[in-house]
Structures are given as structure tokens and as C-alpha cells.
Amino acid sequence: MSSGIWQRGKGEEGVYGILIEDIRKEVNRASKLKCCVCKKNGASIGCVAPRCKQSYHFPCGLQRECIFQFTGNFASFCWKHRPVQIIASNNYSDSLPCTICLEYIEPVPTYNILRSPCCKNAWFHRDCLQVQAINAGVFFFRCTICSNSDTFQKEMLRMGIHIPEKDASWELEENAYQDLLQHYERCDVRRCRCKEGREYNAPDSKWEIKRCQCCGSSGTHLACSSLRSWEQNWECLECRGIIYNSDFQKAKKHALSNSNNVAITDCLLEESPPKLPRQSPGAQSKDLLSKFRGDDSKLKKKKTKRLFINKADIWNSVLDGFRNQNFNPLYTIEVAYVNENDEFGRELPGSKQEFLSLLMQHLENSSLFEGSLSKNLSLNSQALKENLYYEAGKMLAISLVHGGPSPGFFSKTLFNCLVYGPENTQPILDDVSDFDVAQIIVRINTETNMTDLNSVINECYNYLDLIGCLRLITTLSDKYMLVKDILVYHVIKRVQAPFESFKQGLKTLGVLEKIQTYPEAFCNILCHKPENLSAKILRDLFTVHTLPDVQALGFWNSYLQTIEDGKSATTMEDILIFATGCSSIPPAGFKPTPSIECLHMDFPVGNKCNNSLALPITSTYKEFQENMDFAIRNTLRLGKEESSHYIEH
Numbered sequence: 001m002s003s004g005i006w007q008r009g010k011g012e013e014g015v016y017g018i019l020i021e022d023i024r025k026e027v028n029r030a031s032k033l034k035c036c037v038c039k040k041n042g043a044s045i046g047c048v049a050p051r052c053k054q055s056y057h058f059p060c061g062l063q064r065e066c067i068f069q070f071t072g073n074f075a076s077f078c079w080k081h082r083p084v085q086i087i088a089s090n091n092y093s094d095s096l097p098c099t100i101c102l103e104y105i106e107p108v109p110t111y112n113i114l115r116s117p118c119c120k121n122a123w124f125h126r127d128c129l130q131v132q133a134i135n136a137g138v139f140f141f142r143c144t145i146c147s148n149s150d151t152f153q154k155e156m157l158r159m160g161i162h163i164p165e166k167d168a169s170w171e172l173e174e175n176a177y178q179d180l181l182q183h184y185e186r187c188d189v190r191r192c193r194c195k196e197g198r199e200y201n202a203p204d205s206k207w208e209i210k211r212c213q214c215c216g217s218s219g220t221h222l223a224c225s226s227l228r229s230w231e232q233n234w235e236c237l238e239c240r241g242i243i244y245n246s247d248f249q250k251a252k253k254h255a256l257s258n259s260n261n262v263a264i265t266d267c268l269l270e271e272s273p274p275k276l277p278r279q280s281p282g283a284q285s286k287d288l289l290s291k292f293r294g295d296d297s298k299l300k301k302k303k304t305k306r307l308f309i310n311k312a313d314i315w316n317s318v319l320d321g322f323r324n325q326n327f328n329p330l331y332t333i334e335v336a337y338v339n340e341n342d343e344f345g346r347e348l349p350g351s352k353q354e355f356l357s358l359l360m361q362h363l364e365n366s367s368l369f370e371g372s373l374s375k376n377l378s379l380n381s382q383a384l385k386e387n388l389y390y391e392a393g394k395m396l397a398i399s400l401v402h403g404g405p406s407p408g409f410f411s412k413t414l415f416n417c418l419v420y421g422p423e424n425t426q427p428i429l430d431d432v433s434d435f436d437v438a439q440i441i442v443r444i445n446t447e448t449n450m451t452d453l454n455s456v457i458n459e460c461y462n463y464l465d466l467i468g469c470l471r472l473i474t475t476l477s478d479k480y481m482l483v484k485d486i487l488v489y490h491v492i493k494r495v496q497a498p499f500e501s502f503k504q505g506l507k508t509l510g511v512l513e514k515i516q517t518y519p520e521a522f523c524n525i526l527c528h529k530p531e532n533l534s535a536k537i538l539r540d541l542f543t544v545h546t547l548p549d550v551q552a553l554g555f556w557n558s559y560l561q562t563i564e565d566g567k568s569a570t571t572m573e574d575i576l577i578f579a580t581g582c583s584s585i586p587p588a589g590f591k592p593t594p595s596i597e598c599l600h601m602d603f604p605v606g607n608k609c610n611n612s613l614a615l616p617i618t619s620t621y622k623e624f625q626e627n628m629d630f631a632i633r634n635t636l637r638l639g640k641e642e643s644s645h646y647i648e649h
Contacts, residue, residue, distance in 0.1 A: 001058055001068050001076055002044035004029050011304045011332075035060050049081035065111040067160035083158055085109040096121065099144045100128035117155040119145040129161050137166040139510065166330055167509055175390070177507075181500055185209050188218045188236065189225060204230075204468020204489075214239035229471060229485070305331035308338050308347070309355055314362055319391060322398070329398050329509050351608035353590065354581020356404030359395060364409045368392050368498075370433040374411035374527070377495045377502060389498040393505020400525070401509050403588045408529040413491060415527050418503060418512065419519045426484070427491035437490055445483050453479055467494075530584035533572035535560035541585065542613065545597040552598040552615050555624040562625060570629050578632045581608040603631040 005026040007017040014020050030044035037060035045061060045068075047054045056066065056078070067082040069075045077083060087109060095104040099122050105113055107123050114129060116122035122145045133141045133156070141156075141163050142149040153163060170176055187198040187209060194200050194207055201209045206223040208230055218236035220227075225234055305328065307321040321327060335350035368383055369375040383389060396407060416425040432438045440460050447453040453473065457464065464470045469485040471478070492499075506512040515522045538560055544553060562568050563575075573583045580594055594611040604627070605614040618624040 001074055002026050002030065003046040003048075003055075003076070004044065012306075016303070037061070037064050045076050047078035047081055048075045049077065052078060052081055054078040054080070067111075068162075069157060069160055070162040071157040082111070082160075085115055085155075085159065087115070096123050098123060098125050098128055100124055100132055114156070114159055114161075116143050116145065116152060118143050118148040118151050121145075126159075126161070129156060133161050133163045135169045137168050138163050140168040140171075166328065171507065171510065172328075175504060177504070184211055184217055184219055186219050187221045187224055189220045191224070192221065193224050194221050204493075208468075210234050212236040212239055214242075230468075231485075303328070303331050304334055306334045306336055307355070308336050309350060310338050310340060311358070312340065314358055315366070318359055318395065322391065322394060329394075329401070333398075333402055349609055351581040351611075353403055353405075353586060353611075354608050356399045356402065356586075357582045360399060360405055360407055363392060363395060364407065366392070369409070371411060371431070372433070373409070374430065375409045376411050376414050376431055376433070376491055377498045379495050379498060384498055384501065387501065389501035390505040393502040394508045395505075397506050397508040397511035400511055400587070403586050403591055405582055405584055405586050406525045406528070406530050408525070408527065410526040412523075412527055415519075415523060417492065417499065418506070419516050422492045422496070422499065425492065427487040429487070431491045432487070434490070437486070441483055441486055444479050444486075447479065448476075450476060457482075525587050533576065533584070535564040535572070537585075538572055538575065541590075541594055542579075543593050543595040545595055552617055552624075555618070555621050556596065556615055558621055559625055559628055568625065568629055570632050574632050574636055575613075578604070578606040578635060579608070579613040580606075580611045603627050605631075606635070 005018060005022055008022060009017045009019045011017050015023065026044060030042050032041065033043045033046075033055045034041055035043035035056045036054050037056050040057075043055035043057055043060075045056055045058060046052075047066075056064070058068070061068065061076065061078075064079050065082070066079055067077045069077075096107045097103065098105050099116075103125070105123055105125065107113075107115070109115055112126045114124050114126055116124070122143060132144075136142075138153070141153060143152040157163060166172070185199065185201045187194060187200075192198050196207070200207060200221075207221050209219045210222055210225070210227060210230060210232075212218045212235050213233050214235050215238070218238070220234060220236075222228075222230065227234060305321075305326070307318070309317045309321075333352050335352050335355045336347040337350045338347055363369075364375070367380050368378060368389060370378040377389070380388075399405075399407075411431055413425055413427045413431045429438060429441055432441065440456075440463065443456045444453065444460075447456060450473075453476065457473065461470070464482075464486075467486070467489045469482065469489055471482055471485065473479065473482065503512060506515070515526075535557075539557065559568075560572075563570055563572060576585075577583050580590060582590075590611050592611055594613070596613045596615055598617050599605070599614045601614070601616050602618075603616055606612070607614075616624065616627050618627065
């Protein structure tokens with residue numbers, strides 16, 4: 001807040017970009033200034049009002065109710081010139097409650113009493129607002145009445161409320177909601193028949209505890225209430241009396257609404273002006289993800305965190321970086337590639353989007369997921385013990401927010417479990433990656449008579465008993481319920497612990513909340529691979545800088561058309577990887593925007609850190625194509641050989 005100091009350095013220089021020499025000069029300047037409050041020297045802060053000579057220390061300024069604006073140039077105002085809230089007329093005759101602490105206050109704007117700019121009947125204590133801002137951070141601090149954030153934050157910043165650029169305190173605490181995962185486990189029926197006691201719970205057996213479907217606060221062993229399976233509904237005595245003795249009827253369980261029928265644009269515009277034109281799903285996803293990242297002015301002030309990535313061991317490199325106590329997912333990420341075998345310990349600048357692409361490729365092929373194209377969570381006890389499912393969810397969330405690629409490998413079942421809950425999701429046969437289990441399901445499902453069906457069940461008796469799916473088969477149609485039980489166990493119940501941990505990780509930066517709010521947009525990102533690139537897409541993607549040789553632009557367009565026509569071994573994806581490190585366009589787009597320029601050289605040069613492509617200037621198109629193909633193909637080949645070398649060692 002000192003008046004004579006400026007942020008002349010970069011974020012990592014000095015103290016948050018303020019150079020040490022400037023700090024020393026400011027200390028020397030302030031030592032000659034006397035505080036108008038305590039009369040001691042060192043008053044480095046001055047009122048910005050014209051011709052105002054007041055200088056004071058920061059604590060003294062707070063004591064005298066000065067206002068410090070934690071935005072823009074970080075202006076300070078003394079008690080005489082501080083900004084005030086102007087109200088045309090005061091129609092409030094009685095006291096009103098502070099909408100945060102609910103204590104009654106006089107609705108008159110003063111230093112300690114502030115009014116919401118968006119809700120005219122919302123009043124606050126300054127101290128209440130400041131505490132809420134510190135805890136909520138810039139992403140969650142908003143009006144307590146209407147949830148407006150833009151107008152509300154601008155006014156509060158003007159009135160001296162400090163809004164830190166961090167995630168909410170409740171989102172930063174690891175496993176903060178672990179207690180919510182505890183289920184009620186006690187048999188409350190009058191006569192419990194379990195010899196092990198009322199608290200005994202044996203999943204997938206007759207002694208499994210079933211909770212009341214209405215309140216969830218009472219339970220029963222399946223056997224104690226003559227329930228054949230866990231799927232049967234059960235209500236406790238209190239809830240049963242309320243349901244059947246009231247005018248309300250039991251509501252039928254409806255199928256989930258199709259999110260495709262919901263106008264996702266309306267949801268995405270919840271904080272924007274109404275009646276904007278509809279957008280395509282791709283544009284919606286880009287706008288949605290850009291909301292996470294904030295505007296450029298905020299990113300410039302945000303602290304930068306450098307991650308040191310070893311391509312030979314990218315997984316552990318990322319784990320070390322993300323688990324570092326100084327890492328904050330809100331920080332701007334910079335990447336430096338290192339090699340343990342390098343005797344000189346050199347650090348090579350890396351592309352953040354290339355790094356995130358490599359990370360998503362590694363995650364897709366890791367043992368945390370199973371399946372070929374559409375993947376579900378696997379059951380890996382060692383990964384569960386090391387909390388890797390949580391880290392995987394955290395990596396996905398950070399990648400999406402920081403401009404990473406579309407994962408595109410989630411199965412619809414995994415996606416529906418995240419959005420609608422496992423209890424409202426029905427797996428299908430394609431979700432089963434275990435060949436033996438799939439064969440059992442197919443055999444049961446295809447039997448056409450009771451004799452053959454019972455024969456298959458007898459063959460699989462031990463397996464069905466182990467997973468708790470044995471049921472009495474009296475008709476041929478009962479096989480469908482049996483198949484459903486097997487699918488639910490294998491795809492959902494078996495991986496319940498990994499799923500809950502993975503879901504906690506996805507809550508990083510509020511990503512899971514956004515997925516559940518905008519399922520249609522995120523389904524395209526998480527479950528579908530990006531569309532194939534075309535010549536038109538690449539032409540539109542790359543910004544053309546001033547070309548010294550206009551002919552080169554024609555060669556570039558012809559080269560793209562040659563590739564699209566299949567007359568070159570190079571692909572569109574090869575060009576994008578060569579220039580940006582990514583094989584597809586990220587949902588949030590590239591930053592900076594990819595560009596091309598022409599230089600007097602024989603071969604093209606790709607700069608992945610700047611997303612730029614330098615084209616060679618040649619006399620003929622044939623030479624242009626040959627040079628482009630040679631450089632791009634060989635660069636990618638060397639990269640693959642380097643990756644293979646890393647894996648072998």
C-alpha cells in the first residue's frame with residue numbers, strides 16, 4: 001500500500017514483483033515522513049486526494065477508518081476523503097439485520113456499515129464482509145441475497161474490502177467433506193436377529209444394513225425386516241406413519257431428465273446479460289471453461305508456480321508438484337523440463353498445454369482406469385492406499401481450468417455417476433472390461449429356458465455368492481434383474497471407494513460443481529474425443545502475421561489442402577503438435593493464439609511455448625512441401641523415440 005513503490009519486476013522477482021532496491025528506497029523515503037495519527041516516523045502511505053498531505057502507517061490508517069483499495073493502483077484515502085456510498089433517500093425507519101451475522105444495524109451507510117449495490121435491502125457490517133471475503137475468495141465472494149458477483153465485488157473493492165485471489169477456504173482443505181461420506185450403520189428394528197449386534201454390517205449379505213429411504217437416519221439388517229435384496233425399499237416406522245397417514249402419496253420414481261433438452265446457454269449465462277444469442281456446444285464449453293480462468297487482468301497479478309517435469313517420470317513429477325505445500329491450483333502454471341541424467345541439471349522451458357496433454361495421455365492409460373475407449377474407474381488397492389484417485393481427480397480439474405485438452409475417455413456411466421449419482425445410474429455390458437465377468441453376463445442374458453439358466457447359475461454359484469448377487473430365480477424374466485445386479489456390483493459398488501476419492505479430487509477449483517450444473521457441455525469434453533482437424537479449422541486457428549513473401553501464404557494453404565486430400569504422410573494433428581504440443585484444440589482454446597510467420601530459412605520451426613509456426617520461404621511449392629514434411633515428421637519421430645527411451649529406462 002506504500003505510495004512510493006511500484007511493481008516493476010515480474011511475479012517471481014523480489015517480493016511479488018516489487019524489487020528489493022525499490023523496497024529499500026521506499027523505506028528510506030518513509031523514514032522521513034511522520035504519521036499524522038501516532039506522530040512517529042515511517043508513514044509510507046499517503047492519501048491520493050489532490051492537495052491532501054495526510055500520511056500514516058497502515059495500522060494507524062485502519063484505526064482512523066481510512067480506506068485502502070486492494071485493486072488497480074492500490075489507492076489509499078484518508079478519513080476526510082474516503083469514498084462513501086450515496087443513497088438518494090432513506091426509507092428505512094426501523095433497524096435491519098446484517099445479512100451475514102443477522103445482528104440488527106441502523107441502515108445508514110457509514111465506514112462500518114455498507115449496503116449491497118445490487119440488493120437495496122441488504123446491509124452488512126464491514127467486519128462481516130471482510131471475514132466472508134477472506135474465506136470465500138474471488139471465486140465465491142458474492143451478494144448473500146442475489147448471488148451477484150461482478151457488481152457486488154466492484155463496489156466492495158471500491159469501499160476497501162480485500163478480496164484475495166484464491167479459492168474458497170473450504171475448497172482448499174484436502175478431504176474436507178470426508179465426514180459426509182459416513183453412513184448411518186445401526187439396526188433399529190424392535191427385535192434385531194443379528195447375533196453380532198445392532199452395529200454389525202456385512203455388505204452383500206443378509207446382515208447388510210439398509211437405511212430408511214426417506215430420512216436415512218434409521219436402519220435395519222436385511223434379514224431383520226425380511227428384505228430379499230438391498231434394492232428393495234424400506235421406511236422406518238416414523239417415516240411410514242408420516243407417508244401413509246398424510247394426504248401425500250408416494251411419488252413414483254421418475255427417469256432422469258435428458259440434459260440435452262435443457263438450454264445449456266441459459267445456465268452458462270447465469271452471471272451475464274440476458275438474451276444473448278445461442279452458441280454452439282463447442283463455444284459454450286470454451287466460454288464455460290474460460291470462467292474458471294478469470295480475466296487477463298487477474299491472471300497478471302496472480303502468483304506463478306513453476307513445475308519441474310521429468311518426462312521420464314511425468315506422473316511422480318506432477319505428484320511432487322501438486323502435493324507441494326506451496327502449490328495453489330489458482331497460481332499460474334509455468335513448466336520447466338528436467339532430465340535426471342543431465343549432468344549439468346539444465347532446465348528447458350516447456351509448454352504448459354503440451355505438459356497437460358502428456359499428463360492426460362498418461363492418466364488415460366494408467367491403472368486407475370479400465371476399459372478400451374470409454375473408461376471406468378478400476379479397483380487398485382495400492383492406488384487407493386496412496387490416495388491416487390483423489391490426485392487423478394485433482395489433475396483433471398486443474399487441467400481443465402488451466403487450458404488442458406479434452407480428456408474424452410470417460411464412459412457415459414462414469415459421467416452419469418458424477419452428475420446424477422451412482423444410485424441413479426444403470427451400467428451396461430460395455431462397461432465391463434473383465435472378460436470372464438462379461439462372459440457370465442452374456443451367458444445368463446442369452447439363455448432361453450429355465451433349465452439352461454439354472455445350469456449357468458450353478459456353474460457361477462461361488463462368484464455370485466461372493467458378490468452378493470444370488471437371488472431366487474422363478475421365471476425366465478428374473479435373469480434380467482440378476483444381470484442388473486451383477487452390472488451394478490462390478491461397475492459401481494465394487495469401486496465405490498475409488499469413486500468417492502476421485503470425486504473429492506474433482507471438487508478442486510469447483511470443477512465438479514460446474515460439471516453437475518452444465519452436464520451437456522461437459523459431456524462433450526469428458527466423454528467424446530475432439531473432432532478431427534480439417535484444413536479450414538487450421539487456417540482459421542492460426543493467425544497470419546505480416547508475410548514478407550505473399551507466395552508462402554499460398555503454399556501454406558495448398559499444403560493444408562494436400563494433407564486433407566491424403567497426398568502427404570503428415571497429418572493435421574502432426575502440424576498442431578509441431579507448433580503447440582497438442583494434438584487437438586483444448587476446450588478453453590489456446591493461449592496465446594497460434595500464429596504463423598515466414599522466415600528466410602530452409603525448414604519450418606515450431607515454438608510450443610508461444611504456439612507459433614515459422615514457415616520456410618521457398619521458390620517452389622514442391623520444395624515447400626518436402627521441407628515441411630521432412631521437418632515435422634522427423635521432429636515428431638525424435639520425440640517418440642525420446643519418450644520410448646524414457647520408458648525403457
